[in-house]
Amino acid sequence: MNFVLLFLITIFSLSLFFYGRSKTKSISIEKNIRLNALPKFYGYYLVLWCSIPALVFLLVWSLFEPVIIKSIIIETAANQGAIFSDKNEANLIYEKIKAIHLGTYFGDIDSILRESALAYAKFINLFTNSKVVLIFGIIIASVIYSLKKIKNNNKARDDVEVILKGLLFVSSLIAILTTLGIIFSLLFESIKFFSVINIFDYLFGTNWSPQRAFVRDASSITAAEFEELKDAFGFIPLIAGTSFIAFIAMLVAVPIGLFSGIYMAEYASIKVRRISKPIIEILAGIPTVVYGFFAALTVGPFFRQVGENLGLTVSSESALAAGLIMGIMIIPYVSSLSDDVINSVPQSLRDGSYAVGATKSETIKQVVIPSALPGIIGSVLLAVSRAIGETMIVVMAAGLAANLTINPLESTTTITTQIVMILVGDQEFDSPKTQSAFALGLTLFIATLILNYIAQRAVKKYREKYD
Amino acid sequence: MSNIKIKSKNLNVYYGDKQALFDVNLDLNEKEVTALIGPSGCGKSTFIRCINRMNDVIDICKVTGNIEMDGMNINDKDLDVVSLRERVGMVFQKPNPFPKSIYDNISYGPKIHGKGETKSELDQIVENSLKKSALWEEVKDRLDEPGTSLSGGQQQRLCIARAISVNPEVILMDEPCSALDPIATAKIEELIDELKKTYTIVIVTHSMAQAVRVSQKTGFFHLGKLIEVGKTEKIFKNPDNKMTQDYITGRFG
Numbered sequence: 001m002n003f004v005l006l007f008l009i010t011i012f013s014l015s016l017f018f019y020g021r022s023k024t025k026s027i028s029i030e031k032n033i034r035l036n037a038l039p040k041f042y043g044y045y046l047v048l049w050c051s052i053p054a055l056v057f058l059l060v061w062s063l064f065e066p067v068i069i070k071s072i073i074i075e076t077a078a079n080q081g082a083i084f085s086d087k088n089e090a091n092l093i094y095e096k097i098k099a100i101h102l103g104t105y106f107g108d109i110d111s112i113l114r115e116s117a118l119a120y121a122k123f124i125n126l127f128t129n130s131k132v133v134l135i136f137g138i139i140i141a142s143v144i145y146s147l148k149k150i151k152n153n154n155k156a157r158d159d160v161e162v163i164l165k166g167l168l169f170v171s172s173l174i175a176i177l178t179t180l181g182i183i184f185s186l187l188f189e190s191i192k193f194f195s196v197i198n199i200f201d202y203l204f205g206t207n208w209s210p211q212r213a214f215v216r217d218a219s220s221i222t223a224a225e226f227e228e229l230k231d232a233f234g235f236i237p238l239i240a241g242t243s244f245i246a247f248i249a250m251l252v253a254v255p256i257g258l259f260s261g262i263y264m265a266e267y268a269s270i271k272v273r274r275i276s277k278p279i280i281e282i283l284a285g286i287p288t289v290v291y292g293f294f295a296a297l298t299v300g301p302f303f304r305q306v307g308e309n310l311g312l313t314v315s316s317e318s319a320l321a322a323g324l325i326m327g328i329m330i331i332p333y334v335s336s337l338s339d340d341v342i343n344s345v346p347q348s349l350r351d352g353s354y355a356v357g358a359t360k361s362e363t364i365k366q367v368v369i370p371s372a373l374p375g376i377i378g379s380v381l382l383a384v385s386r387a388i389g390e391t392m393i394v395v396m397a398a399g400l401a402a403n404l405t406i407n408p409l410e411s412t413t414t415i416t417t418q419i420v421m422i423l424v425g426d427q428e429f430d431s432p433k434t435q436s437a438f439a440l441g442l443t444l445f446i447a448t449l450i451l452n453y454i455a456q457r458a459v460k461k462y463r464e465k466y467d
Numbered sequence: 468m469s470n471i472k473i474k475s476k477n478l479n480v481y482y483g484d485k486q487a488l489f490d491v492n493l494d495l496n497e498k499e500v501t502a503l504i505g506p507s508g509c510g511k512s513t514f515i516r517c518i519n520r521m522n523d524v525i526d527i528c529k530v531t532g533n534i535e536m537d538g539m540n541i542n543d544k545d546l547d548v549v550s551l552r553e554r555v556g557m558v559f560q561k562p563n564p565f566p567k568s569i570y571d572n573i574s575y576g577p578k579i580h581g582k583g584e585t586k587s588e589l590d591q592i593v594e595n596s597l598k599k600s601a602l603w604e605e606v607k608d609r610l611d612e613p614g615t616s617l618s619g620g621q622q623q624r625l626c627i628a629r630a631i632s633v634n635p636e637v638i639l640m641d642e643p644c645s646a647l648d649p650i651a652t653a654k655i656e657e658l659i660d661e662l663k664k665t666y667t668i669v670i671v672t673h674s675m676a677q678a679v680r681v682s683q684k685t686g687f688f689h690l691g692k693l694i695e696v697g698k699t700e701k702i703f704k705n706p707d708n709k710m711t712q713d714y715i716t717g718r719f720g
Contacts, residue, residue, distance in 0.1 A: 356576035
C-alpha cells in the first residue's frame with residue numbers, strides 16, 4: 001500500500017511540475033506581467049508542496065500506526081478474556097493474533113484469539129483506508145493552496161530556496177542525531193555494565209575471560225557470582241595487546257611511509273609522482289579483510305616456518321604478523337599526509353638553505369622536516385588511531401586469547417577482536433558479557449577521539465604558521 | 468678602476484623552450500655594489516641566480532655561455548656547487564628565516580661547512596655575523612628565540628647575517644627590501660653601504676631611488692637582454708639608450 005502511495009505521490013508531483021511551469025508561462029503572457037521567478041521555479045514550488053506534506057504525513061503515520069493498533073488489540077483481547085500477567089505475555093498474544101491474521105499461525109486457535117484476529121483485521125482495514133483518504137486530503141489541500149499562491153505570482157524562487165534550505169538542514173540534523181544516538185547507546189549500555197562490574201576492576205584488571213559470565217540476567221547476579229566475575233573483565237590485557245600490535249604497525253608504517261612521503265615530495269619528478277602516488281594510495285583502497293586473510297594465511301604461517309627453522313616457537317597467529325600487515329595497510333596514510341605537509345613547506349626555506357651551500361639531504365633533514373614536524377606528527381597520530389580501531393586484520397590474524405605478553409611471536413588480542421568475539425553468534429542481551437562489548441566500544445571510542453583531537457590540533461597549528 | 472670579480476660572457480638561460488636571457492655580457496667589480504634594474508620578468512633575478520647556480524634547483528632550466536668568478540668557470544659541470552655557494556651568498560625577496568632559533572639560523576651555514584668546531588668559535592661567528600648585519604644589539608639577549616618572531620626588517624637582516632656567516636666573497640640580493648617598510652629599507656641600505664667594504668654585492672631592485680642610493684654600477688635589463696650597463700651616475704643622468712631613458716623616467720615598466 002505504502003509503495004502504491006509513494007508511486008502516486010511521485011507521479012502526481014511530477015505532472016504538477018509541468019503543469020505549474022506552463023500555467024505560469026501562460027499567465028504571464030495572458031496578463032502581460034513579469035513573473036517574480038522563472039517558470040520552472042513555480043514547477044518546483046508545486047512539486048515540493050505536493051510531495052513534502054504528504055510524505056511527512058505518511059512517515060509519521062507509518063511510525064505510529066503499529067503502536068496504536070497494538071495497544072488497541074491488546075486491550076480488545078483483554079476484554080475478550082485473554083489473561084496475561086506481564087508485557088512479554090501480552091506481546092506474545094499480539095504476535096499470535098497477527099500471525100492468525102496473516103494465516104501463518106499453526107497452533108490451537110481459541111475463541112478469544114479468533115475474535116481478536118477479526119478485530120485486528122477490522123482495525124488494519126480501517127487504518128489503511130483512513131490513511132489513504134487523509135493523504136489524498138492533504139495532497140489536495142496543499143495543491144490548492146500552492147496553486148492559489150502561484151496564480152498570485154508569488155515569489156516562488158525565495159520560497160523554493162527556503163524549503164531547500166530546510167531540507168538540507170534536516171539532513172545534517174539526521175547525521176548529527178544518529179551520531180549522538182550511537183554515543184548515548186554506548187554510554188547507557190556501558191553504565192549498565194559498570195553497575196555490575198566495578199569500573200576499577202575493569203580498567204585495572206589483568207585478566208580477560210568474559211565467557212565466565214554465564215549468568216542470564218545482570219539483575220539476578222548473586223554475591224558469590226559477583227565475586228566470581230570480579231576479575232573476568234580486566235581491560236589491561238586488551239589495551240596492552242592493542243597498543244602492542246599498533247606499535248608494531250607503526251614501526252613498519254612510520255619509517256616507510258615517512259620516507260616515501262619525503263621521496264614523493266622532494267625527489268620524485270612530476271612524472272614519477274603522477275604514477276606512483278596513486279599506486280601507493282591503492283594500498284589504502286584494498287579491503288581490510290583481504291589484508292586479513294593475507295596476514296592469516298600467508299604471513300603468519302611463513303613466520304612460523306621461519307621461526308621453526310631458527311628454533312623459535314612462533315604462534316601462527318602472532319602479534320608480529322598482524323602488526324606487520326596492519327603497518328603495510330597504514331603506509332599510505334602516513335605517506336600521503338606527510339607528502340602533503342612537506343609539500344606545503346615554502347620553497348623559500350629550501351632556497352635559503354641551498355643558498356648557504358647546504359645539500360639537498362641536509363636541507364631536508366635540517367630545514368624541511370623540522371618545519372613540517374607538527375604536520376608529520378599529526379599524520380602519525382591519525383595513523384595510530386586508525387591502527388587502534390582496525391578490526392578485520394586482527395580478528396583474522398592476531399588470535400583470540402587475551403595474553404598479557406610483550407613477545408611479538410606469541411598470539412595476543414585487541415579490543416576490536418574481543419568486541420567481535422563477544423557479539424558474534426547467540427548472546428543474551430542482559431548478560432554482562434554482552435554489555436562488556438559496549439564498555440569496550442566506549443573505551444575505544446574515547447581513545448581514538450582523543451588521538452584524533454590531538455592530531456587535528458597539531459596539523460592545524462602547523463597550517464596557521466604558513467598561511 | 469677596481470678588479471673584476473665576476474665576468475659573464477654570452478650567457479644564455481632557457482626555461483624549457485622559453486629563453487630567459489640572451490647573450491648577457493656583464494662584469495661585476497670587486498667590493499662594489501652593482502644594481503640590476505628593469506621591468507618584472509626581464510631576467511635580472513635569473514641572472515643573479517646563475518652566479519650561485521640556484522637555477523640548478525629548477526629542473527627545466529638550462530644555462531649556456533660563460534660565467535667566471537676570479538677566472539673560475541662557475542658554469543662548469545664538475546664544479547662543487549656547495550663550495551661555490553659558500554663563496555657566493557644570497558638574500559631573497561621575502562625574509563625566509565628557518566623556523567629555528569636566531570642562533571641556529573646563523574650557525575646553520577658554518578656547521579654545514581664544518582666551520583666553528585667548538586662552541587666558542589661558533590658563538591664568535593654568530594656574534595660577528597650579527598654585528599656585521601647590524602642586528603647584534605637588538606637580539607643579543609634573545610638568541611634562543613625563534614627567528615620568525617622578529618619583525619620583517621629584522622628578519623631580513625637576520626637573513627643577511629645568515630649569508631655572511633659562511634664568510635662569502637659575493638652577496639646576491641634579490642629585491643631584499645620589496646617586503647619591507649621605508650624605515651627597515653633605510654637600515655638595510657645603510658647596511659649595504661657598510662658591507663661593500665668587505666663584499667662584492669649584486670642587488671636586484673625595482674626602486675630607481677634605491678639603485679641610485681646604494682650602487683656604483685647599474686645594469687638595465689629588458690626582455691632578457693642587458694640593454695645598458697655603466698656607472699650608476701651616468702645611467703641615471705645621461706643614459707646612452709633611449710629605452711633606458713624611458714624606463715628610469717617611468718615612461719614604461
